[in-house]
Amino acid sequence: MKLEIRDLRASIEDKQILNGIDLTLSTGEIHALMGPNGSGKSTLSNVIMGHPSYTVTGGEILLDGKNVLEMATDERARLGLFMAFQYPVEIPGITVGRFLKRAVEIRFDGEAVSSRGFLKGLRADMEFLEIDQQFINRYLNEGFSGGEKKRMEILQMLMLKPSFAVLDETDSGLDIDALKIVARGVNRLRDDSFGALVITHYQRILQHVKPDFVHVMYQGRVVTSGGGELAQTLESQGYDWVREQFGTQEEGEHPGGKSGEATAGPLRLESE
Numbered sequence: 001m002k003l004e005i006r007d008l009r010a011s012i013e014d015k016q017i018l019n020g021i022d023l024t025l026s027t028g029e030i031h032a033l034m035g036p037n038g039s040g041k042s043t044l045s046n047v048i049m050g051h052p053s054y055t056v057t058g059g060e061i062l063l064d065g066k067n068v069l070e071m072a073t074d075e076r077a078r079l080g081l082f083m084a085f086q087y088p089v090e091i092p093g094i095t096v097g098r099f100l101k102r103a104v105e106i107r108f109d110g111e112a113v114s115s116r117g118f119l120k121g122l123r124a125d126m127e128f129l130e131i132d133q134q135f136i137n138r139y140l141n142e143g144f145s146g147g148e149k150k151r152m153e154i155l156q157m158l159m160l161k162p163s164f165a166v167l168d169e170t171d172s173g174l175d176i177d178a179l180k181i182v183a184r185g186v187n188r189l190r191d192d193s194f195g196a197l198v199i200t201h202y203q204r205i206l207q208h209v210k211p212d213f214v215h216v217m218y219q220g221r222v223v224t225s226g227g228g229e230l231a232q233t234l235e236s237q238g239y240d241w242v243r244e245q246f247g248t249q250e251e252g253e254h255p256g257g258k259s260g261e262a263t264a265g266p267l268r269l270e271s272e
């Protein structure tokens with residue numbers, strides 16, 4: 001399958017954030033998307049999934065030639081688009097088990113899934129991601145640690161078997177063991193029927209999930225692309241050269257320029 005993003009433009013609250021994104025993903029490929037805070041990476045993910053707060057002001061997104069922008073979010077998900085949230089929300093009242101069973105049923109055409117078969121698959125995937133089985137009966141993300149929430153996103157991804165997954169900074173705030181587990185999940189799906197856009201600040205996860213392509217986003221555009229070596233350049237040199245070479249607006253004058261966020265410095269490893 002192919003996911004084509006062409007000259008995509010989007011705004012939120014009348015602030016133009018995406019200024020013409022071109023990006024084509026094919027199944028079988030892992031793409032990394034990097035770039036300073038405030039570049040519009042999360043905005044791009046949200047627009048791919050159809051978040052209602054964003055207005056698409058131009059361009060298109062095609063999934064195997066079908067116009068994704070006309071589809072409701074659940075339709076996109078049923079067709080095989082998936083997003084792991086940067087900030088997963090807590091949903092009290094819905095257990096992990098029930099949530100996943102319903103989601104799997106809907107993803108795979110409303111087919112009733114036998115409870116036994118479902119549970120067996122769920123248990124196996126949880127074991128694979130080193131998630132305690134007791135989480136099946138807990139409310140989704142309620143009281144979960146940051147790392148547990150991120151692992152829960154990957155569990156959903158494994159169960160829903162998307163054609164394209166967008167992982168929005170799933171690695172942020174994870175210690176090295178949790179990071180390896182997240183990578184293990186992505187690598188397990190890695191084959192000709194799966195593609196991913198791995199959004200990250202750090203080269204670290206890319207040591208475990210080797211990207212075929214690396215793109216750098218800045219001021220709402222993909223400003224440069226390359227292979228895995230580009231991530232290493234960013235790791236060692238930070239984003240200053242990106243700003244100098246590709247910046248068209250003054251800092252603080254970004255589309256949507258909340259300068260505090262937009263000017264966050266070069267790559268830093270956060271404390272764990």
Ligand code: ADP
Binds near residue numbers: 013038039254257262
């Ligand atoms: P990134 O994920 O690359 O850090 P974002 O897509 O989160 O970037 O943000 C891009 C810009 O859009 C930022 O300047 C941010 O402040 C602005 N923005 C994002 N969401 C909103 C929102 N809900 N309301 C106002 N501004 C927003």
Ligand code: MG
Binds near residue numbers: 041043168169
């Ligand atoms: Mg973001």
